[in-house]
Every structure is written in structure tokens, then in C-alpha cells.
Amino acid sequence: MGWRRPCVLGRLFPTGGRGCHATGLFGGKPAYASAGVVSAAAFGALRPRRGAPGRGAGRIPGRAPVRLGRGGRVNIDQRPDLSLQQHLHLTTELKQGIAILRMSALELSEFARKCVEENPFFDDDDWVEPRHPLTPDRYVPDVSADALFEKRGHGSPETFDAERSDMSQRSFSFDRYLAEGDTLDEFLLDQLRMQVDSPRAKDIGEYLIGNIDGSGYLRTSVDQVAVALGAPEREVARVLELVQQFEPTGVGARNLAECLELQLRRSGKLTPTLERLVKSHLAEFETRTPASIARDMGLSLAELNEALDVIRTCNPRPASQFGSPSRPIWPEVVVESCGNGEYEVSLQDFYLPHLKINPTYRAMASNVKERDAETYLKEKLKEAESLIDGINFRHATLHKIACCIVEMQVEFFEKGYDCLRPLTMVQVAEATGVSESTVSRIASGNYMQTPRGVFELRFFFHSSAYRAADRVVSSISVKHRISELVEKEDPSNPLSDQALSEALAREGVSVSRRTVNKYREELGIPARAARRRS
Known part of the structure; x- marks a missing residue:
């Protein structure tokens, strides 16, 4: 078959005969769903294969639907095209x-007090002082997982010298936050x-920050965050690198070595x-002498000691200045x-006002006739109802999650x-019927007063499990035991990581030396050489 080179505009928008006409644009008649005849070559279409000329159908990106007709010509159909798409938009109430x-x-x-002051739909007398006077002797020390096991401060002579730490890198905003007592x-x-x-x-x-403990260490891994949020590990790693650049320097590190490297860099x-x-x-100071390490590194003992002096200017607990016990x-x-092994779980709401909608203003919002006033009152009414619903949902969810934790940790x-016991947020989410992200939000910053002390809710979440003689113990239990063993050790002959591992094995808990080293660093306990005293 033969092919012609057509005039594209003439074929697409003819001024007479049959074809597509645009009113006023090219002087033709109103556009109907008629077909214009255009050569396939006008669109750069491929030649039909030999033996099958003009067969098949094609679609041209960005143009009307196209069909290959008889003789290799293209039929253009114009018709409306409807599509249904879903987009996620967070409403103000949901946010x-x-x-x-x-x-x-x-x-x-504080948030509820501010809303009561700004919203006329709440009565002025809704805010009542707490039923229990919040005097300092009623305050409970801020207890985090690491603080429970912390026996040695990093300011002691045998560990790190925080006073000599270079504070010139601290920004003014950092000092301001410390002065204002923010978390x-x-x-x-x-x-x-x-x-x-x-x-x-x-x-x-926000998820990463929610998993940073009171010492400033990240207590989860990149792959765990990626699974929890459904995000690529590479993207999570990039955000973690950004968080690790925040003040205080060293925050977000996953172990002591990374924390020191961030500060030195x-x-x-x-x-x-x-x-x-x-x-x-760093870990070799457990089992080797400084002289042998210096020899392997090609350094003199004096050069190694100089390097250690620089390391001791770092802070192994970069967040230690936040959340002091007096907060x-x-x-x-x-x-x-x-x-009989039964516990009752309740919520204290003495710190909140008794929120209720003022009936006079509610009636006014329905009867006002001025448009601006009507808009204002309806917005404020919606805000008031949203606040009450949000607080009620939070209370119900918090109580549900707390009951689940107590039920699963009753032996503790x-x-x-x-x-x-080992417990994950996924387990609690499945048991309570809420999302894992909701459990994470509730567990961070909310505390539980129990017969054994006051704990942040996220203290109870940890996935590592070790089998003892007759039970499964958690990583928290292992850390607690390591801390006790170090506290009772002979200062002149401290326990090495291998000795701690063997001591745990004698108690029926099999933990490798490498894991003991990891937990010791997470607890902020110095290496054996740094703990030795003459």
C-alpha cells in the first residue's frame, strides 16, 4: 500500500467536509463526536507489518483515542472520559x-486549658483545679527503661568527663530548651x-524520635521501622541520618561507638x-590491655592514651541533660x-476540666442569621465537639492499651x-484492635503507676527474647541482671563481657558475649578497663 505525507493541521482541523470542527477557533461548525480522517504517518505511527496492513489498534499519549482504520488511516474519536481516583486528605479534626x-x-x-480560654462554647467555670494538689512531694521521678538500670553516672572519674566536653557546638536554642525544661x-x-x-x-x-530513649539512643533498627511504616529502608536511613545531625550531638545513635563517632565528627x-x-x-578494652591494642594499631602507649583522653571528652549519654529527675x-x-493475681486499671483525669458545651451558645449557633457570626459560631462549635471527641477517644484507647499491657505482663x-515478657506493639495492636501507630503514639510520654513503681508505657515493649530454665525472659530482664552483676563486682577485678555471659549462663539464660557487650553499652556501663580501680 502507498503512503502520503499529509498536512497535519489540514487533516486535524479541516474547514470543510467531514471531520472535527471547533466553533470559533477554525471557523467550522460545533464539534460533534464525528470522526476525522488522518493519515497514520501524521502522528508518527509505525508502518503496518507486511501481510497485516491496517490491522490492530493504537493509543497516542496525550491525544484522543485512536483506531487504525482501513487503508492505514486513523480514526479519531472524541468522547468524555470519566475516572474515579482516591486521595487521602487529613481533616483538621483528624490532625x-x-x-x-x-x-x-x-x-x-495545657492544651485543653488553652482551648477552654479561647472557645466561647466552653463555660468559664469548666476549668477546675486538680482535685489533688500537685505539690512537689506528689511528683514521681521520671523513670525510663535505662534510668531503672543506671547505676553509674558518666561524670564519674573512671568513665567519661562530661565537664570537659566541648560545649562550643551547642546552639543558643539548645541552651534555651534546657533552661525552659522542655523534653x-x-x-x-x-x-x-x-x-x-x-x-x-x-x-x-516522628516514629524514630518516639523510639529514642532518655539517654539519646535509638532503640529500634532501620529495618524494623521500615516494616512498621511500610517505607523503604533507604528512605528510613536517610531520615535517621538527618535526626543524627540534631542537637544534642550524638542523639539517635544505635550504639556507643556510633554515638562517639557522631560527637567527634x-x-x-x-x-x-x-x-x-x-x-x-572499643570493645577490645574488655579483654585486652591498652599496650596490646596500641601495638596492633601501630601506636605508642602515650599516643593511645592521648586518643582515649579525646574520647573521654564525649558524652556517652547525649540526652542526659534533658528530663532531669526533678521534672x-x-x-x-x-x-x-x-x-489473687488480679489488677484493676483506672485512669486519673484530675488534671482535665469537665468539658461540656454551653447550651446557650449551641442554640445561638442554630438561630443566628448574620452570615459571618453564623460561620464563626459553627466553627467554634465544631472545634469544641472535636476536642471532646478527641479526648474521649484518647482516654478509651489509653485504657484499652493499658489493660492489655497489664494482662500480658501480669507476672512482672x-x-x-x-x-x-517480650512484648511488641504489633501484639498489643492486634489484641486491642487499633493500629500499631496508635499504640506507638499512646505509649510515648504516658506513664503508669504500679505497685512496682512508675513506668513509661513504652518500657513494656521489647522484642528480644531469651529462654531461661523454665521461662522466656526479655532483653530488659537481661539488662537488669547485667546491671546487678556489675554493681556487685569487685572494683579491682571487674567482670568482662565474657564473664558476664558465663554468669548469665549459670543462671540458665544463654546470652552471647557480643550481646552482653551491646547491652552494656546501651546501659551506659563503661568497659572493663575503664571500671577497674586500684
């Missing part, structure tokens, strides 16, 4: 509800909001020798023993740390 879930009791109290989470979240615009990156960053002190020492030889917390969940409340 506020998520924010309320993340609030601690103290934060929620580590608040400080990190403020930095995240300033540096991240992507909603997805913010979600990942930020201060400009990280030399190749220090980097090699921190990454490859008050309000344990919202109260667990009381009823005997009966017998102590040795019986603390």
Missing part, C-alpha cells in the same frame, strides 16, 4: 485527634519540623586514628492489686523484672 493521642497528661492539660522529644520534634517539609519524612522522623576531632579506635577496637510527670494510668507485676 487534632492524632496530636491529642501523642500528648502526655501534662501536655493535654527531649519536644526539642527533637521542633528541629524536625524546621528541616523537613515532606509529610512522609515527617512521619518517619561534629566537633572536628575525628582523626583516622580515633575513627579506627572507636569503630574497631514532674503525671502518671495517668493507675494499676492497683486486688489480690507479681514477681519483678526477671519475669518481664
